[in-house]
Amino acid sequence: MELLCCEVDPMRRALPDPNLLYDDRVLHNLLTIEERYLPQCSYFKCVQKDIQPFMRRMVATWMLEVCEEQKCEEEVFPLAMNYLDRFLAVVPTRKCHLQLLGAVCMFLASKLKETIPLTAEKLCIYTDNSIKPQELLEWELVVLGKLKWNLAAVTPHDFIEHILRKVPLPKDKLLLIRKHAQTFIALCATDFNFAMYPPSMIATGSVGAAICGLQLDDGDSLTDLLAKITNTDVDCLKACQEQIEAVLVNSLQQVRQQQQQQSNSSKTVDELDQASTPTDVRDINL
Known part of the structure; x- marks a missing residue:
């Protein structure tokens, strides 16, 4: 007799654990440690010189659309943004690297929260192949080091x-x-x-x-x-x-x-397809 895994649905979701949900000590501990995972400063004022708030918003919108299109867990996107903000609060970053940083943060967050994480190759496709898988993997180690491998952040x-x-x-x-x-x-x-x-x-x-x-x-x-x-x-x-x-x-x-x-736009379908990855963030790299 052969052993065969016949699960149809690969995206198994864990059920809420009543031992954690109905114990007020869990909520108390979350409230106690939550501020450890906030950015150390308002980094646009004291750290970042090349990146502007509207650039963060554009990349965040792109990250959200990627997470939605890939049907990621709800926690993945806020966790990825937590990584991005904490990194930008300590490391001056060039604007041409912002989308790469966003991809790396999604990569890490999906590993922590997803049953089947996002792959480096798939994330590179979403950047319209403006970054390479090897580049993403190299930056993954950089981000992990700057976050001191402390990835289990408290999110809303x-x-x-x-x-x-x-x-x-x-x-x-x-x-x-x-x-x-x-x-x-x-x-x-x-x-x-x-x-x-x-x-x-x-x-x-x-x-x-x-x-x-x-x-x-x-x-x-x-x-x-x-x-x-x-x-x-x-x-x-x-x-x-x-x-x-x-x-x-x-x-x-x-x-x-x-x-x-x-x-009202007169763009053709081909032009629209060229401009979407799914959100066009190429202006940031200019």
Whole structure:
């Protein structure tokens, strides 16, 4: 008799561990160590001379689209951005290397979070072959060294389940809130203004924005509860939530503008195919 593996679905997902989820010591430990994984400084002011905030945003958008197209775990993109921000906070980097750095950070994050990680060859294809696999592997060691091999960073996703289990809402509503909160977390990761925020605040603000957007809130009492769960100041939480909602509005406006520009553009299909990798970030390398 031959031993044959017949699993149809290669993307097996682990179920939540109730021993971790329902133990408040886990949440307490996350809150205790989360600030260790924040960037050491606002690096555009004191470290980076060649890279500008809009360049980070372009690369972050490209990274998000790659993760979405490859159906990566939700944690991969925020974790990759954490690596990118921590690296840029200590190493002056040329703008022509920014997309390479983004690819390396996705490479590392997928190794930590994915059942089947992204390959170096596939990531190089997404850069329109502007980088080579060997170059990516060499930079992987550089990034690992600068991060001191400390890759198990705390991200906003680590707090989502701990927050949701304490919110007094029906389970079917919690599924929708989780999905919306994950979208808000991804948006925050693309915006440098949130880079120095504690992950717990981003997670709590994202859950609050999701509940508010779905019109499930009952006023200040829910905000007070969310703030209490993660030991967040109520006023800071409200400000964070408002900022998240503003980022969403701005993002939707940009999408509408891009759609309008595309509809008014006279580019041919071939020209559009040449310009997308899936997001054109070649301007950064100029």
